[in-house]
Amino acid sequence: MRRTTFAIGLVSLALAVSASALAQTSADTKDKKAPAVQTAESQAAMTPASALEKLKKGNARFVEKNMRSRDWQAKVPATASGQYPFAAILACMDSRTPIEIIFDQGIGDVFGIRIAGNIVNEDELGSMEYATKVVGSKLLVVLGHTSCGAVKGSIDDAKLGNLTGLLARIRPAVSASGPGSSKDDAYVTKVAQANVSQAMKEIREKSPTIKAQLDAGTVGLVGAMYDLSTGKVTFLPD
Numbered sequence: 001m002r003r004t005t006f007a008i009g010l011v012s013l014a015l016a017v018s019a020s021a022l023a024q025t026s027a028d029t030k031d032k033k034a035p036a037v038q039t040a041e042s043q044a045a046m047t048p049a050s051a052l053e054k055l056k057k058g059n060a061r062f063v064e065k066n067m068r069s070r071d072w073q074a075k076v077p078a079t080a081s082g083q084y085p086f087a088a089i090l091a092c093m094d095s096r097t098p099i100e101i102i103f104d105q106g107i108g109d110v111f112g113i114r115i116a117g118n119i120v121n122e123d124e125l126g127s128m129e130y131a132t133k134v135v136g137s138k139l140l141v142v143l144g145h146t147s148c149g150a151v152k153g154s155i156d157d158a159k160l161g162n163l164t165g166l167l168a169r170i171r172p173a174v175s176a177s178g179p180g181s182s183k184d185d186a187y188v189t190k191v192a193q194a195n196v197s198q199a200m201k202e203i204r205e206k207s208p209t210i211k212a213q214l215d216a217g218t219v220g221l222v223g224a225m226y227d228l229s230t231g232k233v234t235f236l237p238d
Contacts, residue, residue: 037075037108043084043136048220051086051139058104059233067104079108086110087139088131090199092118097145097226102233111137117150117195118142119169120202129209132219140203140210140219144196145226151192152182173198196223196236
């Protein structure tokens with residue numbers, strides 16, 4: 001009798017666990033309305049505003065340690081036939097600012113354009129034109145960050161081979177920020193933010209292709225700053 005009761009108990013427990021798992025799977029499926037990877041349809045349905053909101057929510061998940069679980073290996077073949085990123089992000093090459101991670105995005109979700117000091121030149125402009133006009137990305141982001149080495153080097157007017165010319169592109173932001181020291185964190189952040197604004201201005205002025213899309217409202221352009229100490233991205237006012 002005890003064996004029968006025990007067996008019945010095991011069966012009941014197994015059924016309960018199975019039902020719970022099915023309910024959880026159903027709930028997970030219901031919650032995952034977005035495609036596993038970006039598609040032409042999901043990209044086309046987005047607007048500059050919704051693309052920005054997607055990045056904001058992603059960074060909030062990163063800061064709150066609530067990042068989405070992703071099957072990275074499965075996304076490789078899933079994106080092999082094409083790409084439909086919803087945003088292109090011009091960021092510094094700093095190893096502490098990995099774009100996909102800090103915005104909690106997956107393979108195929110965003111274009112990453114990285115260069116020291118997140119400066120703008122013909123190559124970066126061409127990349128952004130490709131992202132928006134050819135591939136259909138809805139948002140351009142210029143992302144600076146605190147304690148930027150390139151910004152510090154520009155403040156100090158450092159000279160080193162080809163780096164000299166790169167740092168010179170940040171000098172207008174230094175001039176616009178007034179006098180200060182590279183050892184003053186607040187001043188470095190002030191220059192880095194001015195450098196973001198300068199880059200946004202150059203994007204508009206130096207790319208008629210992008211300017212036309214911005215004026216038409218089909219593409220958005222925003223500036224942002226990443227805090228190395230907190231992981232938080234703050235989007236700058238227009």
